[in-house]
Every structure is written in structure tokens, then in C-alpha cells.
Amino acid sequence: MSSENSTLVKLNNAGFKQNDKWLVEGVSLTVKKGKIVTLIGPNGSGKSTTAKIALGIYKNIEGSVEKYTNKVGYVPQKISIDWTLPLRVYDFMLLTENIKDEAIDEALTLTGVIHLKNKNLGNLSGGEFQRVLIARAISKKPELLVLDEPVQGVDYTGEIALYELIKRISDTLNCGILLISHDLHTVMTATDHVVCLNGHVCCSGTPMDVAKNNEYKTLFGEQASQILSVYEHKHDHVHSDKGEIKKN
């Protein structure tokens, strides 16, 4: 019972087919309170699709999804907003829930964009907009956060700060996070569970388990698994220019 209580969303052998083509199939994963589950995989491997299945955006799915919360914050990978709408950052923050002004200010301050509060959403840069998206998702104090490439377009120092923020939020709000990122380097430090996708689940487990997995190595290359292990026993050596991840 207690383990069921902490489960926020559970995918059982879930898959989704569009125009007779499987976007992803056979995915099973569980996101629990206070845990960060990260999806990794090459382009077109079904990461975003898996997130949308978990969120209930895709309806006619194979397998099943059990969702135990309605307090969800979502940062989509791609968002197309129609600029026929006059929409300020402030209006956008209130999009799906009426939250208090203090909560809005707090979230915008945390992501470093409080000065943009009354700006028109259409006038923001890509990185600024991304910060607003994250602020909107966390301001409603969700139980489940789904972050699909949340720091795309954000400058490097900002990227690190935002990942630290995400980790802190998972601790303070005790919410579960489903994270999608192609940046293995930064992500692995905070992740509890990694699911490696390539149209199906290649392998999953702790970052260390995944790094050792052979399928993972063929997908991302030998170097990527070294990066993972660096983080598993951090501080025991210095790394030179190996920070770069080479994807094959």
C-alpha cells in the first residue's frame, strides 16, 4: 500500500502508433514521489512520445497508464504559441491554474526572469521563454513534473543553475520528475533512475547500471559511458576535455 501511495504515474508496457508506425512501444516505468526518472535516447527514439503517453495527451495507446495525480506541471519540448493572442508572461503563468501572485513572483525569481513579468510573451528570446516555461510548471507546486528538454536554448551557466533548481524542487516539493534530456553530462548527477530508449526500452536502471550496459554503449558510444561513471564516483579524478559527448 505504501509503495502504491508514492507512485505518481506508472506505464505498463505502453506504446503509441501513428499512421501505422510505432513511435514507441513496450515502455514500462514508474515515477514516484521525490524521485527523478530520466529518459535518454537518440533523436526519434520516442522520448517525447513516452512523456506524452505518461501525461495522457495520447489517447489511443497500447498497454496502459495509471496516473495517480492531477497536479501536473509540464514543460513541452516544442511549443507553438499563436501570437494573435495578446499574452504577457503574467497571463501565461495563470494559464492552467489560478495561482497567487506571490507564487508567481517566487517561481519567476527562481528561474531568473522576474523582470520579464509584464513583457509580452512573443518578445522573449528562446532562453528566456524556456525559463518562463519552467517557472510556470513549478509555480503550481505540482506533484508530478514532466520536463522535456527543459533547458534547450539556455546559456551554459544558466543550464547548470536550472538543473540544480530542478533537483532542489524535487527535494523541497517532494514531487516526482520525469525528465528528458540528451545532455547526459549534466543530467546524470541527480537522476535516480535512467531509462534508455530507442523505439523501445533498451535498458534501464541506476545511471551506473545503464552506463555498464552494452546496448547503451552501442547507442551512445564508449565515451558516453565513461561520462556516466565519472559521476558515479565523482571527485576521485579530474577530467580534462572529456566533457564533450560524442553521439553516434
Place this chain on the structure above:
Amino acid sequence: MFDDFFIRALIAGLGIALVTGPLGCFVVWRRLSYFGDTLAHSALLGVTLAYSFELNIALSVFIISSLIALILIQLQKKTNLPGDALLGLLAHSSLAVGLVVIGFLTFIRFDIMGLLFGDILAVTTDDLLVIWTGGAVILLVLKLIWKPLFASTVNYELAEAEGLNPDRAKAIFTILMAAVIAISIKMVGLLLITGMLIIPAAMARNISNSPQKMVLFSIIGGLLSVLLGLFSSLEFNTSSGPSIIMAALVLFILSLLNIKQSIKLKN
């Protein structure tokens, strides 16, 4: 001072402007102007059926427009035709069917011009009741579905992911569109009703920086258009429906001046 029919026209027009203001904003935001046209064209069929079977005109128009909206949704699912082609298909075929049916109803004298361009001066007390109660219900429902409808207008997936049920909101909004056409068909006519939805909202877009302001200005614009249009139609003896739309156009042009000014101020 004024004749009774003119007072009734004013009350009817103002009631309709209160409803078309906010709904028109969604029509502009969701790019539904041609959809509005299609529903309005199908209203002719609704009117002819009302005469044939002695039904209430607003009710009959509402039923037919809702039906056309349903058929549209089905066609969108079942065919690969683009949305605008489907809308054109439905708009013109329902208009044609409506006109053919009128040809058969030789025993009734139709005021075709009134149907096409509206005849607000012929509004009866019963019509006022339909407009104001219908309008109140439409506004109330719109307020109830505002959050999911607006959120999904901004981004469908965010609304769906965060549990707002945007599909239901969209379906209800479609019914509201049919309803607003049903209650305003007599005033501005089926060729001009979309103008009443779009022009005040477009004017409001030019002068607002938030959704709430746009809705407010759209309502004010609609109310002013009705007042200006009706008084000038009385003054210059012009037809009332087109006069109201023309007044809305004048307000729109004025709002363009406002844009020019604010651009100048920025530079």
C-alpha cells in the same frame, strides 16, 4: 422621443454585442472566422425549416448549425481534405439547399434581404427575451469553460497534460457558436454575423496587451458599433445591419491609428 421599434432594436443590439464581444475574441484567437461563416450560411436552412414546420426560428437555426458543426467534425476525421475546403463545401451546399427549399415554399413570402443582411427594426418583444436569456446562458457557459478553452487556445498539449479537458471545452464552444448565430441572425443577418464577431475583436486586438483587456475592448467596441450604427441608420435612413458593421469598421480603422502612434512612440 424614439419609436418603440427603435428602442427594441437598441436593446436587442446591445444584448447581442455583449455576447459577440468575448466569443469574437475566441473566433479571432482560434482562427475560426470561416467556421463562423459556415455556421451562419447554414442558418438559412434553419430559417426555412422553421417556416416549414412552424418552429421557433432561433431554435431551428441553433439545431441546424449544431448539426453542421457535428458533420464538419466527422468529415475532418474521416477525410483527408483540408479544413477550409470542408468549410466551403458545407457553407455553400447548406446555403444552396436552403435557397432551393425556399423555392418550394411558395406559400410563404420570404424577406430574403432581411435574412441575408438582418432586420433589427423588426425585432419583437419575444425576440428580446430570446436574445437576453440566450445571451445570458451563453456568457455563463463561456465563463465556466473559460480556463480550459483559453489554455487550449494557447497550447492544446499543456491544457491536456495538466488535466483541463480541452476537447470537452472545444465541443461546448462549438455549440456556443451555433447559439450566438441563432440569437443574432435576425439582427445582422447571415452574411454579416461573422463581421459582428470578428471586427470588434480585431479592433480590440490592436489596442490591448492582455486577453482580459481584449475581451473588454471587444465588448465595448461591439456596444459602440450597435449604438453608432443604429443611430446613423435612423439619421441617414440606411439599413441597420450593414450600418452596425460599418460602424465597427470605423472603430477598427481608428484602432489602426492607435497602433501607428504607439510604433512612433517606440522609435
